[in-house]
Amino acid sequence: MLRHRESERRRRVDSSLGDSSTGRKVLDVSDLKTYFFFREGVLKAVDGVSFLLREGETIGLVGESGCGKTITCLSILRLIARPGRVVSGQVLLNGEDLLKKSEREMSQIRGRRITMILQDPMTSLNPVLTIGNQVAEAIEIHQRARGNRLWEKTVEILRLVRIPSPEMRLGDYPHQMSGGMRQRVAGAAALSCRPEVLIADECTTSLDVTIQAQYLNLLKEVQSQLHVAMIFVTHDFGIVAKMCDRVAVMYAGKIVEGAPMKELFHNPLHPYTAALLRSVPKLEGGEKWLTTIEGQPPSLMNLPLGCRFAPRCSQIEDRCLEEYPPSVIVNKTHTVSCWRAV
Amino acid sequence: MVSTSNILIEAKNLRKHFAITQGFVKRKVAGWIKAVDGVSFSINRGETFGLVGESGCGKTTTARLILLLDQPTSGSILFRGEDISTLPKTSLREYSISVQAVFQDPYGSLDPRMKVGDIISEPLIVTQTLPRQAVIERAKEVLLDVGLGPESINRFPHQFSGGQRQRIAVARALAPEPKVIVLDEPVSALDVSIRAQLMNLLKALQERLGLTYLLIAHDLAVIKHMSNCIGVMYVGGLVEYGDAEEIYQHPCHPYTVGLLSAALPASPDAPTREVILSGEVPSPINPPTGCRFHPRCSHAKEICSDEEPVLRKVAPNHFVSCHFELGG
Numbered sequence: 001m002l003r004h005r006e007s008e009r010r011r012r013v014d015s016s017l018g019d020s021s022t023g024r025k026v027l028d029v030s031d032l033k034t035y036f037f038f039r040e041g042v043l044k045a046v047d048g049v050s051f052l053l054r055e056g057e058t059i060g061l062v063g064e065s066g067c068g069k070t071i072t073c074l075s076i077l078r079l080i081a082r083p084g085r086v087v088s089g090q091v092l093l094n095g096e097d098l099l100k101k102s103e104r105e106m107s108q109i110r111g112r113r114i115t116m117i118l119q120d121p122m123t124s125l126n127p128v129l130t131i132g133n134q135v136a137e138a139i140e141i142h143q144r145a146r147g148n149r150l151w152e153k154t155v156e157i158l159r160l161v162r163i164p165s166p167e168m169r170l171g172d173y174p175h176q177m178s179g180g181m182r183q184r185v186a187g188a189a190a191l192s193c194r195p196e197v198l199i200a201d202e203c204t205t206s207l208d209v210t211i212q213a214q215y216l217n218l219l220k221e222v223q224s225q226l227h228v229a230m231i232f233v234t235h236d237f238g239i240v241a242k243m244c245d246r247v248a249v250m251y252a253g254k255i256v257e258g259a260p261m262k263e264l265f266h267n268p269l270h271p272y273t274a275a276l277l278r279s280v281p282k283l284e285g286g287e288k289w290l291t292t293i294e295g296q297p298p299s300l301m302n303l304p305l306g307c308r309f310a311p312r313c314s315q316i317e318d319r320c321l322e323e324y325p326p327s328v329i330v331n332k333t334h335t336v337s338c339w340r341a342v
Numbered sequence: 343m344v345s346t347s348n349i350l351i352e353a354k355n356l357r358k359h360f361a362i363t364q365g366f367v368k369r370k371v372a373g374w375i376k377a378v379d380g381v382s383f384s385i386n387r388g389e390t391f392g393l394v395g396e397s398g399c400g401k402t403t404t405a406r407l408i409l410l411l412d413q414p415t416s417g418s419i420l421f422r423g424e425d426i427s428t429l430p431k432t433s434l435r436e437y438s439i440s441v442q443a444v445f446q447d448p449y450g451s452l453d454p455r456m457k458v459g460d461i462i463s464e465p466l467i468v469t470q471t472l473p474r475q476a477v478i479e480r481a482k483e484v485l486l487d488v489g490l491g492p493e494s495i496n497r498f499p500h501q502f503s504g505g506q507r508q509r510i511a512v513a514r515a516l517a518p519e520p521k522v523i524v525l526d527e528p529v530s531a532l533d534v535s536i537r538a539q540l541m542n543l544l545k546a547l548q549e550r551l552g553l554t555y556l557l558i559a560h561d562l563a564v565i566k567h568m569s570n571c572i573g574v575m576y577v578g579g580l581v582e583y584g585d586a587e588e589i590y591q592h593p594c595h596p597y598t599v600g601l602l603s604a605a606l607p608a609s610p611d612a613p614t615r616e617v618i619l620s621g622e623v624p625s626p627i628n629p630p631t632g633c634r635f636h637p638r639c640s641h642a643k644e645i646c647s648d649e650e651p652v653l654r655k656v657a658p659n660h661f662v663s664c665h666f667e668l669g670g
Contacts, residue, residue: 064533178622208396209560210619213604217618235534238606265609279538281567282608283590289545290538290567296503 023054025092026229027076027114027197032089034068034075041301045071045084047253053197058223058230060244060261062237066297068253069233073199077114078106093196112142115190119202121182125174131158131185132170135192142193153192160225161188162218180211187219194226201233216242237280241265249273252297252308255327259334269336272309307339315340349423350554351408351441351522352384356417358403362627376626377403379578380417382653385522385571390548390555392569392586394562394601396623399575401558405524408556409443410434439469442515446527448507452499458485458510459495465518484513488543505536509543516547524556529564541568562605566590571659574598577634578626583653584660594662596639633665641666 034046046068053059061069075086078098091098093113101109118124126134136154139145145153151170158166161184174182183203190198200219204212220243223230232243240247240261248258249270257270268274278291295312298304304311310320317339319325325339356378364372378400385391393401406412408419410426418425421437429437442465445451452461462481466472472480482492488509499507508528515523528544529537545568547553559565565572565586572589574582574597582595593599600619621638624630630637636646643665651663 064535180622208623209562210396210600210604211622212606213618214620236606237534238608241607241610241612262610265611276534277609279535280608281538281541281563282612283563283566283602283605284608284612285566285587285590289542292539292542293535294539296505296536 023057025052026055026094027053027231028090028092029053029072029076030090030092032072032075032091033087034071034080034084035087036084038083038301043301044253044303045300046075047303049089049250049253049255051248051255051258053229053231055229056223056227057246058232058244060232060234060240060247061250062234062240062247063250064235064297066300067250068300069250070201072250073116073201073231073233076199077110077116079110108142111138112193113195114197114199115193115195116199116201117183117186117190117203120206121179121186122174122206124186125182127174130171130173131177132172135185135189138189138192157188157192158185160191160222161185163188178211179207180215183207183215184218187215187222191222191226191228195228197231198223198228199231199233202235204239219243237265237277249276252303253300254308254324254337256309256338257334257336259336263331263334267331267334269330269334269341270309270338271313271315271340275314307337348386349384350387350421351556352382352420352423353404353408354382354418354420356381356404356407356419357415358400358407358412359415373627376578376629378407378414379626379629381573381575381578381580382417383571383573383580383583385554385556387554388548388552389570390557390568392557392559392565392572393575394559394565394572395575396560398577398623398626400578400626401575402526404575405443405526405556405558408522409441409524410438435469439465439518440521441524442518442520442522443524443526444508444511444515444528447531448499448504448511449531451511452507454499456498457495458497458499458502461499461510462495462514462517465514469518480517481513484516485510487516487547488513503536505532505539508532508540512540512543512547516551520553522554522556524558526558527560528557530559530561537564544568562601563608574601577624577629579634580653580663581635582660582662584657588657588660592657592660594656594660594667595635595664596641597635600638633663 030050032046032049036043036045049072051059061072063069074080076091080086086099132154135157136150139153140150155166163169163181163184204215207215234240244261246260247264248255251272257273268277275291275293279293281290293312298308306321306323307325310316319339325337325342327335327337328341329335330341357380358378360375360377361371362373362375363369381404383391393404395401407414418427426434426437459481462484463477466477466480481495485492485494490506490509502510529540532540548555557565557568569586572586573580576597582589582598589598593602600617603617619638624637632647632649633651636642645665651665653661653663656662
């Protein structure tokens with residue numbers, strides 16, 4: 001009983017994740033677990049992730065490849081295919097639990113209330129359909145627009161993402177556009193139904209630096225116009241510094257630290273976050289040798305008993321190897337899962 | 343530029359134009375892609391020269407020319423002061439042993455059907471006549487150099503992670519004891535924490551073995567961290583060239599300024615320069631006349647579209663190709 005209460009308390013702590021504002025809760029993810037069941041064993045891709053997203057806010061989901069960032073997002077949209085399954089948790093979109101919805105109800109939510117921009121626009125757009133067709137599709141399905149009104153809405157949304165002379169470009173195919181323009185089209189399709197939540201999964205990784213800067217500025221502007229809440233999945237702390245209000249750092253399927261963006265940069269409490277921040281080369285110069293994190297992330301099929309970062313951690317204690325540290329609140333808005341902070 | 347004796351490798355006015363052909367039976371040239379169009383730089387012994395630019399600006403083609411994977415349309419490459427196009431075959435062979443490469447994708451650059459030992463010893467077997475035992479010893483030695491165990495020689499690339507694979511690629515480049523290593527986006531496929539490991543390794547190897555690097559990357563922070571000298575490329579040409587710290591402190595070309603301000607800050611308090619470049623990189627098939635940057639440049643005047651600027655000196659070891667005195 002006590003134990004149950006303890007875990008209940010932890011859960012609440014987790015989902016606040018550095019949240020102090022009072023805006024309307026749009027998305028409340030708690031204790032989300034997505035496992036993949038293989039013959040060789042169970043792969044725990046997402047293992048108890050909780051976070052909260054408020055209206056008009058941007059949260060950054062940061063971590064290295066394979067830490068479960070993308071699977072978290074796909075689980076929210078219920079796009080996990082076999083052998084994967086969401087085994088527990090809650091995903092509340094304005095109070096409705098998405099994990100309890102039928103497949104039919106979900107298809108009304110995807111692309112309308114929660115949308116996603118993927119990494120590579122060359123593969124996320126259909127090469128044999130014109131961009132007008134692809135952007136109009138979402139509007140046609142979800143807003144039941146036809147004919148002239150559909151055309152107007154499509155042009156309007158393409159203008160919103162600053163496609164030059166959108167009337168002319170509606171008939172273009174994706175290959176006729178540059179990478180930056182293609183990603184704008186993908187953005188237009190995602191924003192066409194004015195979603196409540198926009199998930200951007202490494203959406204600028206395939207773009208060049210100057211084009212990336214244009215795209216990030218554009219997303220910020222559009223966000224302030226439409227008041228959409230965003231989840232920014234990235235491995236780049238530079239993008240976090242530019243775009244996010246709050247940050248969640250993921251490691252091996254769990255969120256290890258969550259804090260408001262500036263707080264995280266100034267006062268990283270988890271050894272993983274601190275080392276990760278110091279391992280990035282800085283333009284302003286700095287030390288000759290970068291801080292490295294020795295070793296590699298653990299296999300998600302064969303996780304260590306205690307803290308998952310312990311084998312690579314420089315400040316390891318005995319406890320770290322025995323039990324996973326609980327998530328604790330420090331400074332009101334900052335949560336961290338590390339025994340040193342307990 | 344610098345005292346000539348210290349220059350190990352030099353590119354002089356390199357050009358590489360690819361023909362666009364049309365027609366099936368009767369091939370005719372419909373146009374030229376000017377991938378590299380007059381690039382000159384020199385790299386000092388034991389230093390790193392960083393080439394930075396956006397995709398399609400000709401960085402990799404420049405690297406391929408240095409590696410003799412492509413023949414330049416015109417221009418020359420000087421190695422220890424000698425033009426390699428005039429070298430006899432035996433010395434040319436020596437050159438190609440002295441210049442090795444590490445490529446971007448460690449999944450694509452290692453043959454999945456070869457054991458690591460075979461991958462590393464292949465350049466040795468091709469270039470040198472060594473007894474089998476010596477080749478194996480050398481392979482184990484370079485594996486230790488890059489921080490992998492000698493027992494790795496009997497394993498296959500798929501048994502390694504991305505970071506370890508890139509170490510194998512570095513080991514392969516090191517095996518024939520090269521003087522120059524061309525690093526084409528060596529860390530961009532790797533994760534942040536692994537990236538730092540590899541960058542430290544490359545720096546340590548350079549110090550210990552006195553290697554000279556030609557580093558190609560699109561990430562300014564990586565370039566700045568690794569290089570002594572930087573060349574900024576835009577649509578086939580160098581727009582700014584010189585000492586790394588100097589260019590970062592006093593960028594003179596509007597493109598460099600834009601590139602620096604587009605680079606994401608490492609922290610929220612880092613100084614940001616908000617000069618967001620509009621537009622996109624033009625195609626190298628029909629590059630703009632005059633200064634190639636003028637359609638995107640906020641300082642552009644009439645002269646920019648008429649006349650191509652030449653690289654001029656603005657400070658010791660700092661050259662820029664712009665008509666105006668900007669930046670500072």
